[in-house]
Every structure is written in structure tokens, then in C-alpha cells.
Amino acid sequence: MSAARVRLTPELRTALHCELRSRHGSRCFYCHRHFRHRPMRRKTLDHFIPHHIWPGWDVDNLVLACERCNLAKADNLPWPLVWLLLAVYRPENWELTA
Numbered sequence: 001m002s003a004a005r006v007r008l009t010p011e012l013r014t015a016l017h018c019e020l021r022s023r024h025g026s027r028c029f030y031c032h033r034h035f036r037h038r039p040m041r042r043k044t045l046d047h048f049i050p051h052h053i054w055p056g057w058d059v060d061n062l063v064l065a066c067e068r069c070n071l072a073k074a075d076n077l078p079w080p081l082v083w084l085l086l087a088v089y090r091p092e093n094w095e096l097t098a
Ligand SMILES: [Zn+2]
Pocket: 028, 029, 030, 031, 032, 033, 065, 066, 067, 068, 069, 070
């Protein structure tokens, strides 16, 4: 079974939450608010690179996010990554091949 087809079982969800909490702490990756604050309590697994580009549940592509940040980001690339890509791949750096 490919990694893209792995189902997110409750056991896998718990293991991913533990791994991500040890990596980033118990805070939302985007707004940095602690999950113990009452309005922020619901934490979600977010695909940093959108699921349609990097499918599956690879922990290297996951972050813990509050529900509000996850919904706001939706299925888009995160803006810091877009800015980085635009800085690296400037048109003057493109090579035309013929
Ligand atoms: Zn957040």
C-alpha cells in the first residue's frame, strides 16, 4: 500500500499528535497560541504542503494547527513558502532550453 493510501486510524492520529507535539510543542504551528486556551482547544492535523500535492500522512508534511488557522489556510500553500519559491525562482533566474 502506498503512503498516499494509508488510512488515518485513531491510533495513527494519536501517534502523529504525539510526534508533532514533541517537535513543535503544544501550540498552533501558524498562530503559536497554546492549545490549552479555551477557544483554541481543538487542534487539527494540517498538511503543510496541501494534501492534493503531497497526499498521505507523512509526519514530515504535517503540523498541529488550531481549527481556525487550518480552515483559513485551506488547501493552499502557506504564504512563507510561496514567497520563498518566488524569491528563488525569479524569472531572471530561469533558463530557457530549446
Ligand atoms: Zn492557529
